[in-house]
Amino acid sequence: MPAPPGSTPPPAAVVALPGGRDYAVHFDPLAELARHLREAGLRGPRALVVTDETVGPLYLDAVRAALGGAGWDVEALAVPAGEASKSVGQWSGVLDWALRLGVDRQTPVLALGGGVVGDLAGFAAATLLRGLPLVHLPTTVIAQVDSAIGGKTGVNHATGKNLVGAFYQPRFVLADPATLQTLPDRELRSGLAEVVKHALIADAALVERLERDWDQLLDRDEAVLGRVVRDAAAVKVGVVAADEFETGDRALLNFGHTFGHAVEREAGYGALTHGEAVALGMRAAVHLSASLASGRVAGVLPAPFDRADALVARLAPPALDAAVSDDALTDAMQTDKKRTSRGLRFVVLDDVGRARLAEDVPADAIAAAWRYARGE
Amino acid sequence: MPAPPGSTPPPAAVVALPGGRDYAVHFDPLAELARHLREAGLRGPRALVVTDETVGPLYLDAVRAALGGAGWDVEALAVPAGEASKSVGQWSGVLDWALRLGVDRQTPVLALGGGVVGDLAGFAAATLLRGLPLVHLPTTVIAQVDSAIGGKTGVNHATGKNLVGAFYQPRFVLADPATLQTLPDRELRSGLAEVVKHALIADAALVERLERDWDQLLDRDEAVLGRVVRDAAAVKVGVVAADEFETGDRALLNFGHTFGHAVEREAGYGALTHGEAVALGMRAAVHLSASLASGRVAGVLPAPFDRADALVARLAPPALDAAVSDDALTDAMQTDKKRTSRGLRFVVLDDVGRARLAEDVPADAIAAAWRYARGE
Numbered sequence: 209m210p211a212p213p214g215s216t217p218p219p220a221a222v223v224a225l226p227g228g229r230d231y232a233v234h235f236d237p238l239a240e241l242a243r244h245l246r247e248a249g250l251r252g253p254r255a256l257v258v259t260d261e262t263v264g265p266l267y268l269d270a271v272r273a274a275l276g277g278a279g280w281d282v283e284a285l286a287v288p289a290g291e292a293s294k295s296v297g298q299w300s301g302v303l304d305w306a307l308r309l310g311v312d313r314q315t316p317v318l319a320l321g322g323g324v325v326g327d328l329a330g331f332a333a334a335t336l337l338r339g340l341p342l343v344h345l346p347t348t349v350i351a352q353v354d355s356a357i358g359g360k361t362g363v364n365h366a367t368g369k370n371l372v373g374a375f376y377q378p379r380f381v382l383a384d385p386a387t388l389q390t391l392p393d394r395e396l397r398s399g400l401a402e403v404v405k406h407a408l409i410a411d412a413a414l415v416e417r418l419e420r421d422w423d424q425l426l427d428r429d430e431a432v433l434g435r436v437v438r439d440a441a442a443v444k445v446g447v448v449a450a451d452e453f454e455t456g457d458r459a460l461l462n463f464g465h466t467f468g469h470a471v472e473r474e475a476g477y478g479a480l481t482h483g484e485a486v487a488l489g490m491r492a493a494v495h496l497s498a499s500l501a502s503g504r505v506a507g508v509l510p511a512p513f514d515r516a517d518a519l520v521a522r523l524a525p526p527a528l529d530a531a532v533s534d535d536a537l538t539d540a541m542q543t544d545k546k547r548t549s550r551g552l553r554f555v556v557l558d559d560v561g562r563a564r565l566a567e568d569v570p571a572d573a574i575a576a577a578w579r580y581a582r583g584e
Numbered sequence: 585m586p587a588p589p590g591s592t593p594p595p596a597a598v599v600a601l602p603g604g605r606d607y608a609v610h611f612d613p614l615a616e617l618a619r620h621l622r623e624a625g626l627r628g629p630r631a632l633v634v635t636d637e638t639v640g641p642l643y644l645d646a647v648r649a650a651l652g653g654a655g656w657d658v659e660a661l662a663v664p665a666g667e668a669s670k671s672v673g674q675w676s677g678v679l680d681w682a683l684r685l686g687v688d689r690q691t692p693v694l695a696l697g698g699g700v701v702g703d704l705a706g707f708a709a710a711t712l713l714r715g716l717p718l719v720h721l722p723t724t725v726i727a728q729v730d731s732a733i734g735g736k737t738g739v740n741h742a743t744g745k746n747l748v749g750a751f752y753q754p755r756f757v758l759a760d761p762a763t764l765q766t767l768p769d770r771e772l773r774s775g776l777a778e779v780v781k782h783a784l785i786a787d788a789a790l791v792e793r794l795e796r797d798w799d800q801l802l803d804r805d806e807a808v809l810g811r812v813v814r815d816a817a818a819v820k821v822g823v824v825a826a827d828e829f830e831t832g833d834r835a836l837l838n839f840g841h842t843f844g845h846a847v848e849r850e851a852g853y854g855a856l857t858h859g860e861a862v863a864l865g866m867r868a869a870v871h872l873s874a875s876l877a878s879g880r881v882a883g884v885l886p887a888p889f890d891r892a893d894a895l896v897a898r899l900a901p902p903a904l905d906a907a908v909s910d911d912a913l914t915d916a917m918q919t920d921k922k923r924t925s926r927g928l929r930f931v932v933l934d935d936v937g938r939a940r941l942a943e944d945v946p947a948d949a950i951a952a953a954w955r956y957a958r959g960e
Contacts (some may be wrong), residue, residue, distance in 0.1 A: 222824075226600040226602040226603035227601075227828070229602055238754055296676060300672060303741065303747075303748055304741075304742075305741075306728075307741055307743040307744070307747055308743060331711075333751055335711070335748055336747070336748070336750045336751060337736060337749075338736060338746075338751050339751060339829070341752065360714060361714075362711075362714060365679065365680075365683055366680075367683040367684060368683070368685075371679075371683055371712070371713060372711055372712070372749055373713075373714045374710055374711055374714055374715065374752075375714050375715060375920055376750075452603070453715070470636055510901060541639075570611060576670075
């Protein structure tokens with residue numbers, strides 16, 4: 209919610225990490241970028257901006273204006289928009305560009321855009337001179353609540369998504385709420401899938417507000433959208449601080465993702481947005497949660513899973529392609545990197561706002577979950 | 585020194601790091617590998633070994649024997665020996681190999697070899713699934729005392745050495761002293777350059793032993809070589825624990841390296857070993873140390889720099905190619921990634937066993953250091 213004139217803005221959430229690596233997630237206009245760089249101890253004169261061909265034309269001028277006045281010398285590179293830019297080839301291209309410019313270890317890399325740009329630029333920052341200071345400037349809901357927070361960076365590989373990458377934390381995140389006003393509707397809704405996920409796994413109060421304010425969210429009411437995004441980001445901040453390297457509870461953020469990644473693989477990357485695949489995955493995961501709690505589930509889900517299901521349904525994911533078989537989807541889950549040596553691991557809900565990990569899940573429960581996600 | 589039968593081996597040095605990432609540097613036979621994996625909490629069944637075409641034929645059987653008996657399933661890849669394997673292309677090849685085998689986040693990557701293999705396999709481990717457990721099995725002096733300890737991983741780039749990489753710490757280091765017996769003489773001497781470096785910057789007692797025992801070292805007396813390597817490794821362990829990301833005193837390990845990297849660039853990588861370039865670089869750095877302490881230096885260096893110089897001279901570095909000009913060398917230093925925004929930074933000695941950083945070094949002192957390194 210924009211602070212009334214004269215009031216103090218709410219304090220930034222801080223990702224608490226060992227080794228002096230704490231960092232803040234600011235919800236603030238891009239115009240404040242130079243101040244935040246200074247306060248984070250970053251100094252010029254050169255800054256590299258990595259963006260994409262959609263976001264660059266919208267916000268690169270604002271970044272240049274914010275930095276130019278403070279004496280920064282801004283160099284920018286725009287990669288093609290879309291998942292295909294998360295490749296070893298594009299990563300190598302960013303490195304070539306940066307190294308030919310002549311960076312040093314103090315040169316910040318600013319990732320201006322959504323999840324693709326954040327993951328690509330983050331991996332480049334992680335691997336240039338063994339690590340340049342990274343700043344995320346997320347411009348989508350999904351990036352502001354999820355991908356810009358927590359240090360997962362990387363690119364895709366022929367054998368699967370996100371298989372090449374590094375854990376590399378930014379110096380800070382600056383999320384400008386105004387950038388969400390230019391998001392295409394489909395991207396907004398895709399981002400809300402991650403908001404719903406964060407609410408379902410960890411924040412029952414946020415579930416209530418989503419149920420109440422859904423229409424205003426879709427209308428992009430600034431106050432409602434701003435508060436929801438901030439609260440959903442806070443869930444991620446807390447989880448990352450508790451488990452930086454995903455050896456424990458951080459895996460709860462994969463709610464809907466084991467199913468969802470299989471959908472993305474089998475539907476072909478790009479046919480669905482990430483959020484649409486996650487929404488489908490959450491339908492399956494909510495059903496699985498009900499199955500594990502109550503045994504065989506037929507027809508309407510029992511409480512409290514009906515409530516979780518209804519919230520996921522508001523995301524209105526497209527139907528799963530009938531040509532993709534449940535077996536193919538289940539096979540695709542086997543390649544997910546979140547598997548352990550002992551087999552697939554699923555995140556299931558115990559209640560609205562509370563999740564846990566489940567291993568050794570029966571095959572028929574998985575098959576029933578796929579059928580449910582199809583609307584059968 | 586090999587422990588007498590029935591005695592307790594000396595405790596392993598431990599690199600103390602925040603976030604539960606402490607790790608041990610064991611000096612122990614490769615035959616003990618399965619036990620160390622188990623004690624580090626790593627479990628099979630699959631382990632990936634990355635080695636090179638020189639070291640593989642010598643020690644891969646020993647690794648297979650050590651692991652096979654403990655139920656591990658070993659997959660191995662040997663890259664061509666030599667600096668050219670530190671490339672983005674080879675890194676990408678290691679990733680393709682590992683991902684097609686179907687690794688999971690528990691699959692350890694074992695780097696069996698010298699610095700090239702450690703840097704390449706380490707960077708692959710750092711970037712596979714955002715980080716697989718890494719174990720260094722260094723088989724050269726330079727790797728046992730320096731490159732396998734401290735988490736620097738990476739490959740070279742068209743614009744310079746080690747410009748692409750990550751800080752990524754191993755789970756443990758297992759250095760088998762017996763592997764040093766198969767090192768070519770030139771590699772042994774090259775490794776001793778790093779031993780001399782560690783002694784000069786941080787361990788005056790080790791300087792004394794090097795002066796006394798040099799001939800036994802060159803003869804590979806197991807007890808003498810073993811103790812010297814262990815003590816030189818301990819210097820690295822201490823420095824890394826104090827400054828993991830090279831924001832402070834870790835830079836002292838670059839003694840001789842700002843000059844040395846320039847020599848490598850201008851002589852052409854491969855013409856000199858890394859240790860030979862560092863030995864030449866240390867001659868220049870010792871002279872620079874004397875200049876900064878005493879003003880213009882002509883003829884024999886004043887104490888205590890004469891003593892440091894004599895120890896470096898035992899490394900018998902080849903002469904610097906007369907076709908390479910001092911100006912070209914000085915230019916080459918400008919591209920070194922250890923430079924700061926404020927200019928080149930040199931490590932100089934205050935005394936034998938004590939070093940510091942020097943910035944804003946006069947150009948004529950650098951030129952005089954190059955002339956000294958040439959023997960002029």
